[in-house]
Amino acid sequence: QVQLVQSGAEVKKPGASVKVSCKLSGSTFNESPIHWLRQAPGKGPEWMGGFDPDRGETIYAQKFQVSVTMTEDASTNTAYMELQGLRSEDTAIYYCASNDLWSGYFTYWGQGSLVIVSS
Amino acid sequence: IVMTQSPVTLSVSPGERVILSCRASRSVSDNLAWYQQKPGQAPRMLIFGASTRAAGIPVRFSGRGSGTEFTLTISSVQSEDFAIYYCQQYNNWPSLTFGGGTKVDIK
Numbered sequence: 001q002v003q004l005v006q007s008g009a010e011v012k013k014p015g016a017s018v019k020v021s022c023k024l025s026g027s028t029f030n031e032s033p034i035h036w037l038r039q040a041p042g043k044g045p046e047w048m049g050g051f052d053p054d055r056g057e058t059i060y061a062q063k064f065q066v067s068v069t070m071t072e073d074a075s076t077n078t079a080y081m082e083l084q085g086l087r088s089e090d091t092a093i094y095y096c097a098s099n100d101l102w103s104g105y106f107t108y109w110g111q112g113s114l115v116i117v118s119s
Numbered sequence: 120i121v122m123t124q125s126p127v128t129l130s131v132s133p134g135e136r137v138i139l140s141c142r143a144s145r146s147v148s149d150n151l152a153w154y155q156q157k158p159g160q161a162p163r164m165l166i167f168g169a170s171t172r173a174a175g176i177p178v179r180f181s182g183r184g185s186g187t188e189f190t191l192t193i194s195s196v197q198s199e200d201f202a203i204y205y206c207q208q209y210n211n212w213p214s215l216t217f218g219g220g221t222k223v224d225i226k
Contacts, residue, residue: 044205045154045162047215059213095161104209105152107173109161 002026004034004096004110011116012086019082020113022096029072032098032108034079036070039112040092048081053102086117120144120211122218124204130226137196139221141189141206149185150210156220157202165204166191193223201225 007021022034035050049060049070058070069082079096094113097106121144131137141151149169154162164173166182169189179194193200206218 044217044220045207046217052213061214097161103167104150104212104215105164105167105207106154106162107164109163112161 002032002098002100002108004098004108006094006096006110006113009114009116011118014087014117014119016086016117017082017084018086018115019080020094020096020115022079022081022110024077024079024098027098027100028077029074029079032100033102034070034072035097035106036068036081036094037097037106038090038092038094040089045095051102083115086115088117091115091117120147120208120214120216122206122208122216124206124218124221126221127219128222128224130224131196132226133198134195137193137200137223139191139193139204139223141184141191141218143187143189143208146186147208147210150208151182151184151189152207152209153180153182153191154205154207155200155202156205162205196223 003025005023033051036048037045039045072079096110099107123142125140151169153166156162170182203220203222
């Protein structure tokens with residue numbers, strides 16, 4: 001059974017960076033490529049990027065191409081999402097999500113990591 | 120591709136039939152998924168391919184549509200169905216977009 005367990009809540013100052021982790025169990029990154037989404041208060045989910053097995057690379061949403069870095073550590077089955085240059089608008093719940101063999105939708109979700117950006 | 124959901128809020132009584140709408144700004148074929156989200160929880164996928172129920176999803180949930188117009192129907196709303204529902208297109212990879220959601224609450 002695929003499970004995604006994320007790191008805890010963070011409070012950051014504007015301009016700082018945050019790194020959220022997502023531990024995958026019950027599968028591998030090849031079988032269940034990891035994607036990252038975020039959800040601001042009262043809004044729908046927003047896709048940030050994720051691994052495309054067909055291209056063999058991580059694809060970022062245009063909005064996040066400069067500020068976000070997604071990495072994976074196969075030795076620990078843990079994925080990471082780092083967001084730099086935080087602003088108050090980045091306050092949101094950040095989710096990792098996946099599916100069996102990349103299909104464009106998300107069957108498996110982490111529990112979410114709340115990131116608050118406040119001075 | 121912009122996904123627009125309507126209505127924003129739907130107030131219903133248990134046992135009623137509910138139809139939620141999702142419109143795409145251009146055709147997404149049948150590459151559309153529906154999710155349910157309850158407070159404090161991650162979204163849960165209900166439907167993919169516009170009409171295929173995910174594993175373990177009750178048969179009272181059904182999806183229809185293709186191109187730009189889609190619906191999610193709950194044939195008889197149960198107490199556990201009161202939640203926010205989102206549609207998501209995945210036709211325009213590598214761009215994935217969600218709708219703004221429809222909240223189904225108790226009348």
